[in-house]
Amino acid sequence: xxxxxxxxxxxxxxxxxxxxxxxxxxxxxxxxxxxxxxxxxxxxxxxxxxxxxxxxxxxxxxxxxxxxxxxxxxxxxxxxxxxxxxxxxxxxxxxxxxxxxxxxxxxxxxxxxxxxxxxxxxxxxxxxxxxxxxxxxxxxxxxxxxxxxxxxxxxxxxxxxxxxxxxxxxxxxxxxxxxxxxxxxxxxxxxxxxxxxxxxxxxxxxxxxxxxxxxxxxxxxxxxxxxxxxxxxxxxxxxxxxxxxxxxxxxxxxxxxxxxxxxxxxxxxxxxxxxxxxxxxxxxxxxxxxxxxxxxxxxxxxxxxxxxxxxxxxxxxxxxxxxxxxxxxxxxxxxxxxxxxxxxxxxxxxxxxxxxxxxxxxxxxxxxxxxxxxxxxxxxxxxxxxxxxxxxxxxxxxxxxxxxxxxxxxxxxxx
Amino acid sequence: xxxxxxxxxxxxxxxxxxxxxxxxxxxxxxxxxxxxxxxxxxxxxxxxxxxxxxxxxxxxxxxxxxxxxxxxxxxxxxxxxxxxxxxxxxxxxxxxxxxxxxxxxxxxxxxxxxxxxxxxxxxxxxxxxxxxxxxxxxxxxxxxxxxxxxxxxxxxxxxxxxxxxxxxxxxxxxxxxxxxxxxxxxxxxxxxxxxxxxxxxxxxxxxxxxxxxxxxxxxxxxxxxxxxxxxxxxxxxxxxxxxxxxxxxxxxxxxxxxxxxxxxxxxxxxxxxxxxxxxxxxxxxxxxxxxxxxxxxxxxxxxxxxxxxxxxxxxxxxxxxxxxxxxxxxxxxxxxxxxxxxxxxxxxxxxxxxxxxxxxxxxxxxxxxxxxxxxxxxxxxxxxxxxxxxxxxxxxxxxxxxxxxxxxxxxxxxx
Numbered sequence: 001x002x003x004x005x006x007x008x009x010x011x012x013x014x015x016x017x018x019x020x021x022x023x024x025x026x027x028x029x030x031x032x033x034x035x036x037x038x039x040x041x042x043x044x045x046x047x048x049x050x051x052x053x054x055x056x057x058x059x060x061x062x063x064x065x066x067x068x069x070x071x072x073x074x075x076x077x078x079x080x081x082x083x084x085x086x087x088x089x090x091x092x093x094x095x096x097x098x099x100x101x102x103x104x105x106x107x108x109x110x111x112x113x114x115x116x117x118x119x120x121x122x123x124x125x126x127x128x129x130x131x132x133x134x135x136x137x138x139x140x141x142x143x144x145x146x147x148x149x150x151x152x153x154x155x156x157x158x159x160x161x162x163x164x165x166x167x168x169x170x171x172x173x174x175x176x177x178x179x180x181x182x183x184x185x186x187x188x189x190x191x192x193x194x195x196x197x198x199x200x201x202x203x204x205x206x207x208x209x210x211x212x213x214x215x216x217x218x219x220x221x222x223x224x225x226x227x228x229x230x231x232x233x234x235x236x237x238x239x240x241x242x243x244x245x246x247x248x249x250x251x252x253x254x255x256x257x258x259x260x261x262x263x264x265x266x267x268x269x270x271x272x273x274x275x276x277x278x279x280x281x282x283x284x285x286x287x288x289x290x291x292x293x294x295x296x297x298x299x300x301x302x303x304x305x306x307x308x309x310x311x312x313x314x315x316x317x318x319x320x321x322x323x324x325x326x327x328x329x330x331x332x333x334x335x336x337x338x339x340x341x342x343x344x345x346x347x348x349x350x351x352x353x354x355x356x357x358x359x360x361x362x363x364x365x366x367x368x369x370x371x372x373x374x375x376x377x378x379x380x381x382x383x384x385x386x387x388x389x390x391x392x393x394x395x396x397x398x399x400x401x402x403x404x405x406x407x408x409x410x411x412x413x414x415x
Numbered sequence: 416x417x418x419x420x421x422x423x424x425x426x427x428x429x430x431x432x433x434x435x436x437x438x439x440x441x442x443x444x445x446x447x448x449x450x451x452x453x454x455x456x457x458x459x460x461x462x463x464x465x466x467x468x469x470x471x472x473x474x475x476x477x478x479x480x481x482x483x484x485x486x487x488x489x490x491x492x493x494x495x496x497x498x499x500x501x502x503x504x505x506x507x508x509x510x511x512x513x514x515x516x517x518x519x520x521x522x523x524x525x526x527x528x529x530x531x532x533x534x535x536x537x538x539x540x541x542x543x544x545x546x547x548x549x550x551x552x553x554x555x556x557x558x559x560x561x562x563x564x565x566x567x568x569x570x571x572x573x574x575x576x577x578x579x580x581x582x583x584x585x586x587x588x589x590x591x592x593x594x595x596x597x598x599x600x601x602x603x604x605x606x607x608x609x610x611x612x613x614x615x616x617x618x619x620x621x622x623x624x625x626x627x628x629x630x631x632x633x634x635x636x637x638x639x640x641x642x643x644x645x646x647x648x649x650x651x652x653x654x655x656x657x658x659x660x661x662x663x664x665x666x667x668x669x670x671x672x673x674x675x676x677x678x679x680x681x682x683x684x685x686x687x688x689x690x691x692x693x694x695x696x697x698x699x700x701x702x703x704x705x706x707x708x709x710x711x712x713x714x715x716x717x718x719x720x721x722x723x724x725x726x727x728x729x730x731x732x733x734x735x736x737x738x739x740x741x742x743x744x745x746x747x748x749x750x751x752x753x754x755x756x757x758x759x760x761x762x763x764x765x766x767x768x769x770x771x772x773x774x775x776x777x778x779x780x781x782x783x784x785x786x787x788x789x790x791x792x793x794x795x796x797x798x799x800x801x802x803x804x805x806x807x808x809x810x811x812x813x814x815x816x817x818x819x820x821x822x823x824x825x826x827x828x829x830x
Binding site: 005010011012013014015016017018019020022023024025026027028030036037038039040041042043044048052070071072074102105106107108111112113114131133152154209275277279280281282283284285286287288289290292293294295298299300301302303304305306308309312313342343344356357358390391394 | 420427428429430431432433434435437438439440441442443445451452453454455456457458463467603604605606608609612624625626627629635690692694695696697698699700701702703704705707708709710713714715716717718719720721723724727728757758759770771772773800801802803804805806807809
């Protein structure tokens with residue numbers, strides 16, 4: 001199946017926004033075995049949109065368009081698509097009711113302009129928008145398909161995963177390859193390459209892609225086979241071989257985030273955690289509470305920026321602050337102990353560091369971070385030196401604290 | 416000047432990489448007053464590249480291509496471009512010497528395959544690559560220009576800023592338009608459209624683009640004029656007219672984030688803030704500490720997830736928790752008051768709400784959030800009903816708390 005992706009928006013062409021929709025759609029559709037033959041970005045102009053759709057329908061069996069479905073005057077995609085196919089726009093009462101509900105659920109009146117969102121080309125199938133107001137649309141076009149989706153990624157993605165992919169699978173789109181994800185933190189891309197390079201070379205019909213991010217490197221393993229089953233076997237084998245080389249830096253085999261893994265371990269062990277943060281300002285608490293049901297294991301946290309609060313809220317001793325300094329192993333451990341006691345939690349996790357750009361010194365440079373875990377019967381802390389600017393240091397620090405907690409929970413921290 | 420951007424690479428279409436080159440080139444060229452009429456991404460196939468370049472040269476005066484300049488067999492851009500123009504590829508001794516140097520500078524011998532990088536279409540101008548080995552190329556095409564650049568962003572960007580932009584300025588590309596940004600929070604895109612629609616219609620030669628995000632809607636105002644000065648005047652006038660219609664929802668005229676605006680107001684007033692968070696888990700603290708030098712105004716925070724911690728760390732009364740419930744106006748205010756006292760700050764800001772997916776009830780549904788500010792001589796709280804999933808609710812809640820603080824600091828909160 002040949003696919004063309006069309007994204008619409010002046011902001012994508014003048015550089016105000018980076019287009020991430022194409023990559024998202026591309027990965028989902030390529031995963032079904034589709035061949036993406038072209039991606040085109042056009043401005044918010046009815047002529048440009050019409051021209052692009054017309055040309056795409058000639059070259060591809062499936063054309064997916066994102067953007068231009070909003071309620072305002074520069075949103076013209078539906079109109080253009082309808083006219084191209086000689087269909088009228090008709091009011092869909094069900095969609096109108098949902099849009100109205102969307103506003104009323106927020107205690108607001110639906111602005112009249114939103115009626116436009118319930119106008120759809122005759123004969124089109126609507127895809128429900130659970131996040132925003134503009135529905136997606138599927139239009140048959142000869143033997144081909146034209147799919148219109150909202151441009152806002154948080155609205156578009158659920159429609160792709162919840163509707164479009166199953167719909168295409170139902171039409172017989174199948175794949176003969178399998179993908180596995182391995183998530184690591186604490187190793188640089190080049191360190192990973194050194195460790196796994198030789199074994200990867202020996203794996204037949206298997207590719208490994210490095211996906212580095214601030215908080216770690218993901219590895220995407222793709223194996224091909226005669227059938228999907230064969231591919232799955234090969235992918236699982238490759239996963240085992242590679243994971244063994246990267247132990248203990250692998251925190252997930254699959255898509256789970258580090259906070260989800262830690263949450264799972266805490267819930268399984270019926271243990272709770274409390275956090276004491278300095279330079280990260282609340283990020284560790286934010287991460288630990290991203291997981292639904294986090295009240296089961298998350299007791300609470302203290303953001304103690306000043307020495308005064310470290311003393312008063314966390315019980316860090318004045319003498320420790322004076323002799324070791326606020327950014328030190330000792331203070332990290334006292335913070336962890338203090339918040340654990342304060343919140344009556346099983347584990348206390350703490351972070352203290354220098355995020356920069358100011359505040360560094362030759363002995364304690366910007367990027368120096370201590371993370372610590374305190375629990376009944378033990379305490380551990382690790383020194384890190386991070387780069388990547390203020391937010392980069394802070395994101396890495398929170399990730400390192402989670403990782404230390406993961407290893408403590410698994411009993412593999414004392415390496 | 417009409418521009419088309421072409422990016423080449425299988426990895427951009429199958430979602431392995433997000434194409435950021437288009438946005439970079441778009442922003443640089445739009446800043447010169449060029450109109451980006453289309454962007455196209457094609458796979459590493461000579462036919463697809465030729466087809467895209469040919470079509471682009473028909474529609475645009477300037478065609479910029481990135482990718483396909485490497486030394487390997489799937490890098491075909493130069494060959495395709497040369498053939499399109501009926502030119503031969505010739506060896507450029509200067510480039511060959513530079514590529515050889517590039518390797519020898521690293522103590523390596525140049526692989527033979529790299530000779531291909533010194534082959535350029537006859538008559539082409541080369542752009543030096545100071546980072547990698549593939550030179551950029553400028554080819555005249557009738558009255559138009561065809562520019563070939565490497566696909567690796569770190570190699571492409573210096574060529575754009577160091578060569579292409581000055582080169583185009585030398586050819587008289589100037590801009591006669593100006594842009595302004597207006598940032599709002601608390602109004603839906605459609606509510607904004609209703610408020611400003613009529614005045615926008617009356618503005619001549621001025622466009623307004625809506626850029627919605629989870630935490631608010633940005634408006635980009637673009638005004639054109641005979642000269643850039645005229646355009647700037649028109650843009651400023653439009654900005655004033657539109658901002659007046661959206662008062663008090665506008666928090667920035669320019670690129671500042673809401674946390675930067677709040678930080679600025681606090682520093683100017685020499686006031687400090689402390690935060691008490693429940694459902695947001697630390698996000699408000701994280702945001703307030705994103706700004707360098709935040710220790711000047713940020714005292715600290717408490718993440719009080721449980722009722723027990725709300726009582727013990729923040730002094731929320733058991734009676735209030737019992738009668739009003741943890742998610743209530745009353746508790747939000749007591750949390751703000753409590754953290755203010757605890758951290759000895761000038762302002763206390765609090766958030767309590769139900770982020771979901773569980774925990775909702777008919778009276779207190781998922782998405783219900785109270786934000787509150789307490790200060791010497793006053794207290795205020797606001798009820799919100801947010802959508803957008805767990806993280807969406809939490810991001811909106813933190814933004815709403817910052818916004819309430821901003822209005823309190825400006826003395827415009829009691830509307």
